[in-house]
Amino acid sequence: MxxxxxxxxxxxxxxxxxxxxxxxxxxxxxxxxxDATNLITEKMLSDILEKNRTYCTKGIVADYIPELGKMDARAIAFSVVKPNGEVISVGDTQKKFTIQSISKIISLMVAVEEKGEKEIFDRMGYYGTDKPFNHYANLETQGKPLNPMMNAGAILTTALIDGEGDIPLQKILDMVRYITKDDTVTFSETVYMSEKETGHRNRGIFYLLKNNGLVEGEEDKLDNYFKQCSIEVTSEHLAKIGYFFANQCVRFDGDTKYKSSEMSKLIQSQMLIAGMYESSGEYARTVGLPSKSGVGGGIVVSVPGRIGIGTFSPSLDPQGNSVAGYHMILDLVNQLDLSLFK
Structure with missing residues (x-):
């Protein structure tokens, strides 16, 4: 060895x-x-991180959710889970941030596990989009969300998970805890309250979904969505999530409890076509890997059949994607020729 x-x-x-x-x-x-991914070292990741640290000042920290606006724009972290399950991390690896829209791939898994893919996708599409994450006009024109990665589809997905009150949230939390093998993962009460108090557009989306007959119940279902977005994670957690979906839903330590090639393909395909919102097409051209971003500054990446990548830097581009995170991922992909498209 x-x-x-x-x-x-x-x-x-x-x-x-x-x-x-x-x-x-x-x-x-x-x-x-x-397999070039076996060659990843701490020095390699550190060199890439330092090269791209200047991008921390090239974007804007999300401030439309007041609590997110308090994040340190200089924070940056880079993590990889290698094929053998080894975790390598550099930068501010202990810095916690909220998972935000990355939670959508977890809630989608939970919902499909319970109800099956057909029932979930009878109520929404598989489509990509050139619209922002909070776009909802298609609820009027087509009657259902474009995909589960945009807010409309994600709010619906969480609302379809079985259980009253915060039971759906607990199922999502339990799945994050399982995948990361960390029972301490929880959500930030302050970020949740900040999202709830300012989430009027998401509240409007919830009632449009209800008006279209796609969801039943009251706003506690929307509260679960706000809370799932407020789950606190690290870059290492994201790398473990990326690894999980890259490897047929097998955990980084080899646990096969949820092993499913079909679930893995479903989640990764949605990440690839819509995980970076209206930037997804350009991102597929440059990075070429299933990825999901969150306005908390995280990006999770799955290299199918191989590794998971997690990055954190809260300075965002106009589409809501981490600027430094994107460039770190792009450098690793180019250096090791990881793109799906050869």
């Missing part, structure tokens, strides 16, 4: 040197002879 680790470290250094000197073609030929 020690010898293999030393060899991987040397090979990783050689590849890094080739990339730094512009000989990416030769580096990619070396990578293609084996």
């Amino acid at each position: 020690k010898r293999n680790g030393f060899c991987n470290a040397v090979l990783s250094l050689i590849i890094a040197c080739l990339v730094s000197f512009g000989n990416t073609a030769y580096a990619k030929r070396i990578i293609q002879k084996g």
Whole structure:
């Protein structure tokens, strides 16, 4: 094991040197002879993080939710779960932030586990979009949400999970705790209250869904959505979530309780076509991997059959995606030739 680790470290250094000197073609030929993700080291991630740290000042911290506006724009973290389940993290790895829209892939899994894919998607589409995450005009024109990654579809997804009161939230929390193997994961009461007090557009979406006969019940169902967005995580948690969906819903430590290739394909396909909102098409062209962002500054990435990636930097671009997070992911993808599209 020690010898293999030393060899991987040397090979990783050689590849890094080739990339730094512009000989990416030769580096990619070396990578293609084996799984490049085994070569990821702490130094590799640290170098990428430091290279992209300046992007922390290139965007704006989300302030339309007042509590999110208090986040430190200089915070940055980068985590990877390798094929063998090893976790490597650099930067502000202990910094907690709210999961926000990344929670949508968890609630979708819970809902489909309970009701089946057909029942969920009879009420919403599989479609991508060129519209922002809070767009809802299609509820008037088509009568149902475009996909479960936009707010309208995500609010509906959570409302369809069985149980009264906060039982649906507890199911989502339990799934996050299971995937990350961390029973301490919970939600931020202050962020939840901030979202609830300012979430008038989401409240309007809930009542449009109700008006269209897609959901029943009262606003406690919407409260569960606000609370799931307020779940606090770290970049390591996100990398473990990315690994889980990349590997047929097998946990990073090998636990196969929820193993399902069909669930894995469903979640990753939605991440790929709509996980970065109206930037999803461009992101698929540049990064080429299933990914999901959140306005708390996180991005989760699944490299199918291989690794999970988690990044954190709260400074966002106009579409609500982390600027530094995107560039860190792009550099790792280019360095190790990870894109699905060859």
